[in-house]
Amino acid sequence: MSNIKLRVLHVEDSEQDVKLLTRSLMRAGYELLSTRVETAASMRSALTTQVWDVILCDYSMPQFSALSALALVKEMKLDIPVIIISGTVGEAVAVEAMRAGANDYLMKDNLLRLAPTIERVLLDAENHRARRRAEEEQARLNTQLDDERRRLNNIIASVPGVVWEAWGQPDATTQHIDFVSDYVKTMLGYSVEEWLSTPNFWLSIVHPDDREKAAQMAAADFAGGLSQNTAEFRWVTKTGNVIWAQSNYAIIVDDEGKPVGMRGVTIDITERKQAEEALRTSAEQLRQSQKLEAVGQLAGGIAHDFNNLLTVITGYCDLTLMKLPKDEPTRSNIQEIRKAGDRAAGLTRQLLAFSRRQVLQPKVVNLNVIVSDINKMLRRLIGEDIDLMTVLDPSLGQINADPGQIEQVIINLAVNARDAMPQGGKLIFETTNVYLDNEYVRSHTTVRPGNYVLFALSDTGTGMDTETKARIFEPFFTTKGQGKGTGLGLSTVYGIVKQSEGHIWVYSEPDKGTTFKIYLPRIDQAAQTDTSPESSGDLPRGRETVLLTEDENPVRALIRTILETNGYTVLEATCGEEALALYKEHIGPVDLIVTDVVMPRMSGRELAENLKTLRPDIKVLYLSGYTDDAIVRHGLLDKKMFFLQKPFTPDALLRKVREVLVDKSDE
DSSP states (O other): OOSEEEEEEEEOSOHHHHHHHHHHHHHTTEEEEEEEEOSHHHHHHHHHHOOOSEEEEESBOSSOBHHHHHHHHHHTTOOOOEEEEESSOOHHHHHHHHHTTOSEEEEGGGGGGHHHHHHHHHHHHHHHHHHHHHHHHHHHHHHHHHHHHHHHHHHHHHOSEEEEEEESOSSTTTOEEEEEOTHHHHHHSOOHHHHHHSTTHHHHTBOHHHHHHHHHHHHHHHHHTOSEEEEEEEEEOTTSOEEEEEEEEEEEEOTTSOEEEEEEEEEEOHHHHHHHHHHHHHHHHHHHHHHHHHHHHHHHHHHHHHHHHHHHHHHHHHHHHHHSOTTOTTHHHHHHHHHHHHHHHHHHHHHHHHHTOSOBOOEEEEHHHHHHHTHHHHHHHHOTTEEEEEEEOTTOOEEEEOHHHHHHHHHHHHHHHHHTOTTOEEEEEEEEEEEEOHHHHHTSTTOOOEEEEEEEEEEOSOOOOHHHHTTTTSTTOOSSOTTSOOSOHHHHHHHHHHHTTOEEEEEEOTTSOEEEEEEEEEEOSOOOOOOOOOOOSSOOOOOOEEEEEOSSHHHHHHHHHHHHHTTOEEEEESSHHHHHHHHHHOOSOOOEEEEESSOSSSOHHHHHHHHHHHOTTOEEEEEESSOOTTTOBTTBOOTTOEEEESSOOHHHHHHHHHHHHHOOTTO
């Protein structure tokens, strides 16, 4: 043997004896890593810090002994062969050492046997370790098998269904059930013994109307060797009750792939079946909601682009009208263009309301106050032949909503009701506090349980059929004649209610009138009073420097013209990156940032945040044709932000700029 590495721990008080042992092993071809210890402490340290192949231990030493060394190895639970080497001790002591755990015993005067002895001891030790590993692995596998059996039994016991296995062709005589779980008694009332004692017992208790179908399906799956399948059918319990069951099963095949049996799990799905009708209704509600959401996204995108165009059209109309003499012949033409722009802007506002892309300014209000404030206007609006009645709950809770938008909801619903009662009738407004519980939520999938304020509007008009009712919230859908409606009134109502985190439902039948019910979340806060300042009639001017960022060239040119005409110095940029560079290059103060919200690459909000790192107190006015999460969350504007909705008039822009510049809220 040659170049065999061996790690040897010498427990020996004689350095000379260690040298003799070392030379003997090296002559035998071992490459040694060794150390010598002669006390219990030094031996413990060596065993802790190094892995050893063999321990060569003198039997007797002044401070230590082989028996003590063996005890230490045993105490430390180390699997290291120990060979006792001595020059004086006889056979009786050798036997004692072997009983204490030594692997072999050598006399110092017979060191020629040292290398063969080590080789044999190491081999025995390795064989011993292999046997022990095999025994431990077998014990582990046995334990694991027992655990798996217990685990499988626990799993089967915990399954809320019948676990079963059957062998043979699934027909009335040849299939035999050889296993069924105890849950069969709970679910069907039959005992395990009844199932095991009757061939194909499961088919005998299938409902007579489903039995042929169930048998044909099972036979076809078995013959085709189907890997797995699911079947639903009715079973008759031992007490005569009928339940719906779902069987999930697989075909058992032999080594040749031939079907030999079936196994599966059967669960009670009666409650699910009973709930399916309610779920169908909820699914229809969800589909309608998703359809309206998709249309809303499209409408919001259209309104965004259209509002940019309207800003330019109406803005330049206003600028031109300011300069034209009142007797100019073309003035009336421009005024007609301006009126058309206003009508178009009204349509886009309705589209934004429906798509929930408008900016709301919510406050804590009482719905009774809003209804009472617009009561007189509503009476003039609906006409004298309609009897308007209000039933308002005096203990009504507060809501957090935009009062102007809620007024728009009430007006649109009232106008819709008026049109449904051409011969007159009754229109009833009701308010009350309600709690929507889990039972209500189950049939109205988009609703969360909780406290709400209910606003109900009922009329005695013509009512609606199911097809009409399913489409009334779609934009541009109308039952009125050509030119008599835009079809945006109810879609606007829908958008405002949804954006206010509320819910709206309609109940109607032909010739039986219609009721709209609106649920708005109830909050425990006191109503807020209106403290908004009145604006003066003078057109505001200024001398400050404004950094204008707008990616639409015509809109940017219009805004620049309006601001410069009224005294402002304007720095203009087509995108956020250009605006940042312009701000850094500009010598002198920049008093205000006027920026579009939605721009390529960098939004207006991102631009403002970048500029605030350079100047934290810089003022920002956001412009947009629709809301975006870059500036608002669900259409609700941060109280510290200033926003101007497109399209806007020159007057509105100038007043908003002045409002932002004189604002002291951040100081």
